[in-house]
Amino acid sequence: MSEPAEFVTIKLNGEEIQAPAGEMLIKVAEDNGTYIPRFCWHPRMKPVGLCRMCLVEVETPRGTALVPSCVQPVADGMAVETGSPVALKAQEGVLEFLLVNHPLDCPICDRGGECPLQDQVMSYGPGESRFVEEKRHYEKPVPISDLVLLDRERCILCARCTRFSDEIAGDPLIEFQNRGNGTEIFTFPDEPFASYFSGNTVQICPVGALTAAPYRFRARPWDLLTIESTSPFHTEGSRITVHASQNQVLRFLGVDNGLTNQGWLSDKERFGFEFIGSPDRLKMPMIREDGEFREASWGEAIGLVAARLKEIVERSGPDAVGAIGGAQGTNEDAYALSKFMRVAVGTNNLDAQLDDGLNPDFLVGVGSRARIQDLESAKTILVWSADLKEENPILYLRVRRAARELDATLIVVHPARTGLDDLADHKFGYRPGDGADLLADLAAGTQDYAPALDALQDGPVVVILGRTGLSEDGGLAEAVASFARDLPAASIMPIVRRANTFGALDMGVAPSLLPGRIPARGASGAIIELWGKVPATRGLDTAGMLAGLVGGELEALIMVGADPVRDVPSGSKAADALRAADFSVAIDLFMTDSAAMADVVLPAEGFTEKEGTVTNLEGRVQKVNRIVPGPGQARPDWSVLDGIAESMGSPIGLPSSEAIAKEISTVATAYEGVSWDLLEGEAREGAVVPIGDVRQPLEYIAVNAEQPARTKGLALHLARTLYDDGSAIRHSLSLAKLAPGMTAGLSPDQAVDLGVEAGDLVTVSIGSVTFACPVRIDRALADKTVAIPFNQPGIETLDAAASVLVKAGGSS
């Protein structure tokens, strides 16, 4: 990958050209302006040369030969004719063969109008078919999962979907079945194509054989408006195109940003678009009156919020107000929140994370932060974080690729089974709470850990770290980082889950930070010139604010795209806090469980309805764009906050998103020069904001090895799943039903101790919450541990810190 390419000279259609030795002919030709038709070849998958569409004539010592250009590496002196009569006849012949059994039902095919088969028949195919026999017949279409339908009559058996599922996603759930003329793509009976990445197969299918349930029959491609944007679902910042018609967003497609998602999307970020058009979106400001919400005008609502906040600040001081959220919007929204809290209210009580992430000072201050692309050259990768497959699926694909295709040594540390375990060279589990012991053993290279420690001496090393579960102390990740930074050529990638958390932190949505990752204490320079004096004391984080509401030190809470009742790993405490609040306001897309407890709820514009920037987990800033208007009277977060500030008499002067972007690049040094023009022009793959100017030297926090509350009884491993009961999923009808629901993961021995088997019901009590759910056996779990998925439909939000009990039996 990183080795400099040696160049060879080949003759392409009579013209001499230079090409990197070993590059496949099809790619070389394309790079030099000659398109060779193809179906099975895909730039992100290994070539297989089976559709035979890309046959060209190559001169060999024994005369010319027809070779498939997708599997023919270029060699010095090679002479190639891509359009000779023999090559053209072969190409035409292959297309005629492909049409022999193709139903030509283009008028009712989703792919019609953007179909590679249609296009290539138009350019290279025969005018008519001589086939007068009967075509193959299959039942059509067959749903092969909740999201994907298969039409085997349209299928041309290029194996793109099966290769993607096996090689890229690691979910070989669809495969060639039968053989010869009866070959078909299919699943195993009763084993649906339940892959987190299934939608990619729809996108790369060169015909309409695979279609997506959420998009099927919704539009003709020529009626769609399209913009490029950045996915709002994962911290990797996948590049996408958004397609809309008649003010309705109808689909997202992956865009190949070679440095991030390489064209792939998780199904959550592909099909999660449905929440945008949900009928449940908030359309009008709502004010609680006598316990009931009523619609209000923006003027009335903003006036009320401003008045109540002003009253509380005047009565109890600015530190009686706090704000949670900002990680679901744009950097511009986050900047507005940061400025609003510091300038209009005058407090550092704000937090973009929901007590489920990592120390913000650590997140922005970690030295030698890894980029995703570093995985391409890594010799060794240590993943000590949440299950990437569940929380950072694009990073999961990239780590898979590094381990599988690029031969990196993979070390996975996690208390339960993870999606990467099968590829891991070393997998270490531990009982939640015992991570520090494991780290000490790994660092010492004691017996079992010696090979892994040896591998970690083989750099470059990339260390991906984060909280393995919600019940784990975030300080452990910092301890891992302090071990990792001394490894050779190590770069570190601390990860969190919520989409624009890194952007929000960069904008200072944290108790200790100002925009540009500078500490609030002792801040100076452009930002102080513009903002004036800012509070110096460290503010409260989310947990502190919730406790503060209960304790009375905090009186008002602003929630910006945040739903603490569902998302904080002690949800019942969040509800108590909201009940105790003197005043609370939610700026959101939906009437979330938290918004439903607020005094005022303000409708916000969401993704695809507003323009701005976001920052991914490696500090890559990318643009998001607007293609549809928001519902009803929804407004962007920044505009709502600007209005409230104005009404409070403490204006923050933010007239437009673009103006905010300019202000950010003025006050946040790291963002200097990162303009919208740049992101839409030269920096199409995004601009990574430099980390060099870290003014806050990182001080690693020693992790508390003792977690006595859990050492005697059961330890709880509380972890998120890709699909859960979060509000975007809840309002994406295609995805809502995919949340796995509650299960209790037990080690085999633990199950034996309890006298239960896989599928048996057990009764689980976590703190005050008790529920019955089936047992799942997880061989990777330590004994005396129970693994529970977080935030599942129909279950109260669980307290990660509560004690846990499991009993056999129960009724669901």
Place this chain on the structure above:
Amino acid sequence: MTDHPLILTARMHAHPESSHTIATYEATGGYTALRTALDMGRDAIVEEVKAANLRGRGGAGFPAGVKWGFLAPARPAYLVVNGDESEPGTFKDRQLMERDPHQLVEGTIISSLANEVNHAFIYIRGEYPKSARRVQAAVDEAYAAGYLGANILDSGYDLELTVHLGGGAYICGEETALLNSLEGRRGEPRLKPPFFPAVRGLYMAPTIVNNIETLSNIPWIINNGGNAYSAIGPEDSPGRRMCSISGHVNRPGNYEIVEGITWRELIYDVAGGIRNGNELKAWVPGGASAPWFVPAEHLDTEVTKAAIDSNGSMTGSGAVIVMDHTTDMVAAAERLVRFFAHESCGLCTPCREGTTWLDMILRRMLAGHGRASDPDVLYDVSDNISPGVTWPPKMTTICPLGPSAVSPVASLLKHFPEEVAAAVERGTQVPVSIGIRS
């Protein structure tokens, strides 16, 4: 041909009821070649096999010693014996496995030794359980006698030999498809390049794939010397080879021949002539894939690799299928095309779609619904599978199976155009379709 001793079938003729046992095998000189080979050392074995100019008996006819020379140096390396005999008309390996399995096992051990292989496999087609039983019994006996396993005959050489039964797929006779199958995958051929077995074969390790008959010659070559072998028959295809004769002859069967006789001698003398005194119409000279020969042009040509090649066909698997004057040649072609369509792996487009299309046209013609355009379409579909419709074939396909289906169509159009025309004439010119999938 009686001037030369039998090589492959001598023992089974002399000891018909016990030629498969280790007792008879040892009593008739069995496993002495292995002892000799262990003393000779690897290079000397390879030299003898090269000197023998033993050509592969699976179909391609490539010299075995030269093939061994291509084996990449990385180890482990594997030897895979191709016992997936499935080419219509061919039943010689079955006889060698059932009747003299130790000869094969000894040949396999010596060949493994010569190539520094410590694990060999004998892949036997699934429809030959009897062959597999006999070979497995021989392998078991060889292990017990110390010819297999660790430290063979105290030489320090180790070899494991696994007998593997196929699942019913002709394509697995193609060496890379066979390797996929042996790895527990679909028997789809691999791309060559880059997956030449000698470099990236079984488990991506260097691998030799040799045919049953090829390796059954090895003990004789070691015992008698490569030069003695190459002295038999024509210079460029020496030795004895098995010829399976079937169809409309009086004495079908396997014959261990020396090349150089004429087709007339083979069909009329060796195989006893045509049944009922009928007229010879055509024959397939080297397995179902081989272009047909017809009496007017080929009856007095020689049965040698050189002559068969220069006459536009191939020795192939050595199977000769004889057809008399009663044969409907359109139907015969359809039978052959049907086989290849049924056995196509389905991976590459021209073979998957084209072979079945050819078969559908021929079936429609036979059903009395031929169309005037059929001969041209038959030819052009063939041309899109095998450009130029030449022999040896060019290919738009991954492997030669597709062109193999073209071969009988090309032979039909070339030698029997009047039968094609008659079939078209019977047609009603009404477009009909007949489903043929089953």
Place this chain on the structure above:
Amino acid sequence: MTDTARWSEESEALAESVMAKYPQKRSALMPLLYIAMREDGYLSEAGMRRVADLVDLEPAQVSSVASFYTMYKLEPVGKYLVSVCTSISCWLLGGDEVLEAVEASAGVPSGETDESGVISPEHVECIGACGGAPAVQVNYELIEGLTPKKATELVEWLNAAQPATLNGDEMQALFGGERSFDWAINETNDATGPYPAFQPHGTIAALDRS
């Protein structure tokens, strides 16, 4: 991958021994499929799931392999699988007529199983008995040189006698004619079901025919 139902102790032991013969366990997939067939009489979904579990594959990968090959029967078949060769050499000498006789006698067309679950006729491509054409296999034990009449008698005999195991020599003597070559050696193993009879799969019954 989930835990699947285990086979009989004997089959599980066979599976272990088969897997031990290969450097990589996936190579044992095809032999394991035969063991699965022996368990259920055909290759059931449960059987494929068990094989998937044993070699660490998804069931779809196992069925992808199994369905490629003709001998893995994914639907139940009768006690006797009667495979009639209709490839070129057998066709030249009446293979189609033998097939018709078998179908007529069994009362069902190729690819189906008679009502009582005894006979499953099928037409197959070349089975390597071209010198003894036309040829038939019953549970993969060969009979060469049949005639339509002998084929009818064969099916009638199978229906009437319903032998627990099948011996090739015996069937050849009763119903066969000209052979590709002299079989010479007494066959001392019997086939036990509609799958190939081979020791490592545990699918033979050894005879004492002294």
